[in-house]
Every structure is written in structure tokens, then in C-alpha cells.
Amino acid sequence: MMGSIFGTDGVRGQANTYPMTAEVALKLGAAAGRYFRKDGQNRHRVVIGKDTRLSGYMLENALTAGLTSTGMDVLLMGPVPTPAVGFLTRSMRADLGIMISASHNPHSDNGIKFFGPDGYKLSDTAQSAIEELLAGEITPAKPANIGRAKRIDDAVGRYVEYAKTTFPARGLLSGLKVVIDCANGAAYRAAPEVLWELGADVVPVGVAPNGFNINENCGSTSTQTASEAVVSHGADLGICLDGDADRVMIIDETGQVADGDQIMALLAARWASEGKLAGNTLVATVMSNLGLERFLEGKGLTLLRTNVGDRYVVEAMRQGGYNLGGEQSGHIVMTDHATTGDGLIAGLQFLAEMAQTGQSASALTQNFAPIPQMLKNVRFKAENDPLMNGNVQKVIEAGHGKLAGTGRLLIRKSGTEPLIRVMGEGEDEGLLQSVIEDIVGAVDQVVKADA
Structure with a gap:
């Protein structure tokens, strides 16, 4: 029996390691197909997009096999941003949308995200129902009802045209130089094209994916390359996307993020x-x-x-x-x-503010002074939970007491990786650092003892 595999954002893990295997993907596709094709008679369709990871080919083929085995017709989009899958699922009247991506994680990871017919991510109820189907034998379609699969060649173009409609006026970006960092990921074709067609002078970064370099020293989680490009090219703005283009960081004209x-x-x-x-x-x-x-x-x-x-x-x-x-x-x-x-x-909405107000990126990104914040991660074995340790709990409780009235703590397990995330915020930066280090040290001690 297969246990719960859904996290906070679909199914995710290291490629070719449970649950990110072809075997699981095939059965997951079949379970999702059976869930959305309840009547077993009418034909239904599913949209599948992916980012640029090498393992995307394997998972795409496995999901397609599972989905078609239960009678779903599969529309293969190739590399497109995650939001494009949400848009195209609804636009093309599909019953289900799937994005194969591990977002901002390295190429060695991958994930499977599901969207309902309304273009929104699946509810917990729907995911639980799919997991119930995974636990049992999934009834395949009759031979005459096996689904078909086909490539949709204009998927990127459809999304490009839609993205442009969200911007106030074509040509408004004329005279603005924009660095766009696509993280060697899913938006490497769409994003530069949208900006150029709207009138910007475009400096593309991270647009040469090779299956291994997604998010590598580029993108929203590694902004230095784009920051340097903004300064060296004298650009007005930098837009940094992550591997599946559902995140953004803005870089002002001075290179600040x-x-x-x-x-x-x-x-x-x-x-x-x-x-x-x-x-x-x-x-x-x-x-x-x-x-x-x-x-x-x-x-x-x-x-x-x-x-x-x-x-x-x-x-x-x-x-x-x-x-x-x-x-x-x-x-x-x-x-x-x-x-x-x-x-x-989101980057287009920021650019619209620049174009309409005539203000620089730096003027528009300094809206408030952040309270000092610190985040540290501790990796642990997935089968163990350091937060259940008595000493760790005592140290956390003491930290809450020290920051009472001047700050706050948030300690949690990541929903996508075996990490304990220790975040603190406080007006006294020295006190904050001390509290965070105490908690990280206590957690790390438990992790090393379990090694």
C-alpha cells in the first residue's frame, strides 16, 4: 500500500528515488485519470507542462502512459511556466492540468503539481481521493477507450499572448532596458519574447537550459548573476524568475534585490x-x-x-x-x-508602475524598512523529527520568551524538503541571532545523534 505522497505543493522528491520514479508517476497518472474520468464513458483531456529538468522526459512519459491507460486524452505542452498550465487547463477546457517541476530546487529534484478544471491547484479533498485510488488496483479503460496523446506546438505562444493582455498598453516599455533571468527554466522562451514584444530592450540571462543547469547560479534564488548584468548593461530593472516561473525577485538599477x-x-x-x-x-x-x-x-x-x-x-x-x-x-x-x-x-505589473509613474525601480522597491529577519535551515533524516525532542522544545520555548514583545519565531518542517526551517524576526538583531543560533544548535545536535 502506497502511503501519503502529497506535500504542500504536490508530490516532490529526488528524481529516480521514491516517490519521483517512473513507476509511481505511471500509477499516479492512472489514479488521477480514474478520479477525473468517473463516468468511464465520455472522453476527457489533461494538459501536461514541464520545466527543463532532464528527468522531466521520464516523468512526462510515465504520466502519459498512466493517464491514457484510464482513457484520458493527453495534451503535451513541453516546457512552459507553471502559471501557463493553470491558464491552459482552463482555456483548453481540460479536466486536469499537471506541471512537472521542482520549482526553485536543483535539477536532481523534480515534482508533480495538479490543477483542477478551473485552473486552480487541487484541493486537499481531491488529493486525498487520488491517494485512495493509488492504494488499490486501478481499473484500466477498455481497449476501445484508451486515450490519445499529442503535442501542442503553440502552447508557449498561447501563454505569451495572454501575458501581454495583462499589461496596460503595447509599446509602453519603449526605452526601458530590462534584464530577464529565466533560471534556465520553463520561461526561457516565453519571458524574453513577452518583454520584447511589449517594447522593452531585453537582456536575457539563464536562457540556455541543458537539463542540468536549472536554477544553477541564476534565477530568483541566486540573483547575483542578474544583479551584475543589470549594473554592467546599465539596465533599468532586473526580473528574476525561478525554474517554473511562478516566483519573481525584482532587481533595481543599482543591483539591489x-x-x-x-x-x-x-x-x-x-x-x-x-x-x-x-x-x-x-x-x-x-x-x-x-x-x-x-x-x-x-x-x-x-x-x-x-x-x-x-x-x-x-x-x-x-x-x-x-x-x-x-x-x-x-x-x-x-x-x-x-x-x-x-x-x-508580476514583473509586468511592476514595469507598468515604472512606465506610468516615471519612477525608478529603486524608488518603487523601498516601500518599508524591513524588521531584521533571519532564516536558517537544518537538514534531517526524513524518518526522524527533531522538533519532537524535549531539549529542542525547551530551547525553542526559551527563545520565544527572549523575543517576547520585540519579535517572533517560526520553526517548521519544510513541506518540500527534509529541512527544519528556523525563522526569527526582531528589532534587536544581536538578540535575534543569538536565539536562532541556540535553536539551530539544539536541532543540529539531535540530527547528528540520529546519524
């Missing part, structure tokens, strides 16, 4: 002033900086916090009817434009 919190602060304030911010509320996670919360409060706006993960942000947005949310890590969700985080479209 602005994270998702600063981008959300800008958009929330501008949208509110124009009466476009639904409920005068921004949805973000517990990781967002306290400075962002104070900035919004100063403008009479509300910050609604959720658990870490863009899918939880989207769930809260849909439940409350809000249209702007995201994560400090660069997921910017604008439900007026997309069903999930879209790094390229």
Missing part, C-alpha cells in the same frame, strides 16, 4: 489607491516581514496571514474574495490575472 514583500507592498498600496484592492486586504504567509504588516496598517489596509505555501494563500484569497496575495519568496498571486503565482505577470 527586492523580495516578494516589497513587491506586494507596492501593488497593494497602488491598487488600494485606485479602488482595485478587494476588501482592502493583502493575503500573505506567516513568513512575511513585520515591516510589511506595519506599512499596510499605516495605510488602513489589512494583512491576512496564512500557513506557508502559495496554495494556502490562494485558498484564503478565494474564500475571502481577495485579489492580491503572495509570499516573501516571490510568489505573487493576482487572481484578476492568474490562478497561481506568476512571476512574469
